[in-house]
Amino acid sequence: MKSDIFILAIESSCDDTSAAVLKNRTVLSNVIATQKIHEQYGGVVPELASRAHQKNIVPVVKSAIEKSGITTDQLNGIAFTRGPGLLGSLLVGTSFAKGLSINLGIPLIEINHMKAHILAHLIDNNNYEQEVEFPLLCLTVSGGHTQLVVVNSPYDFKVVGETIDDAAGEAFDKIAKTIGLPYPGGPLIDKLAKEGNSKAFKFPISSVKDLNYSFSGLKTSVLYFLQKEVKKNPHFIEDNKADLCASVQFTIVQTLLKKLIKAIEIYQPKSIALAGGVSANSELRSTIVDLGKELGIPAFIPAFEYCTDNAAMIGISGYYNFLNEEFSNLKVTASPRLSV
């Protein structure tokens, strides 16, 4: 009989300190400490993020182990986010994982954060009705990335399209800021959009070549539009907040959809999926589900807790690397620009 594999995973690439314990593909615990300190600055301040990780990491890991119901001597490996992300933040998780690996005498497993967002679809607790079939075409949309990735197996990823400037999450957050919403604005736009009319204002859907994306034009277009309208009516933003949010969200979702459809035509995937923080967006979720139904391709949308940064996705990636005996040595360093 095959024995169970227990992985402790640590995620600290940006502004969430997270630890999780997995038993094979099942998440036993997934603890996330979100750093509130950045809200007042309108974005993540790297120096404050690494300091907060230092403060959070011990209690977060301790709590993940306690909640999992296992003891540290049952662990088979320590998975950690090597990159991409903020250097100071990554260093905290990397150093902590190394120390624990030496202390417990178990393998250290480096994980790529962007691949992990995608592998979150292989977590058992996602409660999907069916298993993900490869090739999987995944639209990964976060605060730092917007990528179309063809996944042939948990070990074989190919980026076939990406943003040439801002990421989709960045577009949500920056436009939210011009509308006067606090950071991170993405979830607030989503919430306000529910009360608004998505056809109220028309913004441009960018068309860069191949399967690539661009969002900086939209950001500028919204900014100029607002400057013009506010000159005529100083209360324009307040008076039209919900309609503005709905129109911006509609434009971002349609922009994402356009290249996704093109990629499906080219790569003929057996499954399609969303990953990354922006996959929490309600309009994007329903749009992808509808597209899957229309095309007869199963669409996988992660449970909310696996959309934004979390260590469970690092744990499932660690599990697959463990099966392949892909371990790291103690010389491994944090890698802020690690690519898929």
Ligand code: KG4
């Ligand atoms: O993956 P993630 O947690 O961190 C990065 O690796 O970037 O993604 C964070 C991004 C932020 O830009 C945030 O505004 C966006 O995901 N986000 C959303 C929603 N929830 C989170 N954007 C739109 N609608 C949402 N509901």
Ligand code: ZN
């Ligand atoms: Zn992320």
